[in-house]
Amino acid sequence: MILVDDLDRKILSILQRDARLSYREIAKELKVAVGTVYNRLKRMEEKGILLGFTPKLNYEKLGYELTAIIGIKAQGKKIIQIEREIAENDHVLCVYDVTGEYDIIAVAKFRGREDMNRFVKWLLSIDGVEKTNTHVAMDIVKEDLELPV
Numbered sequence: 001m002i003l004v005d006d007l008d009r010k011i012l013s014i015l016q017r018d019a020r021l022s023y024r025e026i027a028k029e030l031k032v033a034v035g036t037v038y039n040r041l042k043r044m045e046e047k048g049i050l051l052g053f054t055p056k057l058n059y060e061k062l063g064y065e066l067t068a069i070i071g072i073k074a075q076g077k078k079i080i081q082i083e084r085e086i087a088e089n090d091h092v093l094c095v096y097d098v099t100g101e102y103d104i105i106a107v108a109k110f111r112g113r114e115d116m117n118r119f120v121k122w123l124l125s126i127d128g129v130e131k132t133n134t135h136v137a138m139d140i141v142k143e144d145l146e147l148p149v
């Protein structure tokens with residue numbers, strides 16, 4: 001089941017490059033009607049392909065000096081509930097339900113060690129969390145959740 005065609009991919013690619021462009025600017029670049037761009041984007045939003053338009057931020061310049069990747073071991077019956085609770089925390093960028101030694105992987109940003117320490121202690125206080133293993137990123141080589149379409 002193909003949800004997007006070449007034109008959709010081109011529109012998405014342009015938006016990934018600059019989400020501030022107007023429908024008119026996108027249409028001009030692709031040599032299509034403005035209504036075509038509007039209709040394509042509306043359809044992709046309705047199908048859940050396009051989830052929103054957000055700016056790319058430099059978190060370090062906003063004071064978030066630490067990035068942590070945290071493995072979380074949890075009781076099986078409570079994993080989904082725990083994942084949802086973790087996902088609601090403002091520090092958390094990503095929550096993954098994974099295979100392997102840990103049940104959950106969370107990626108989070110912190111202003112400093114104390115901030116991270118409070119978060120990890122909060123994690124450990126959640127009913128059903130058995131243990132955590134925290135890795136602090138020493139350097140961020142690539143941080144981009146966008147794949148080229």
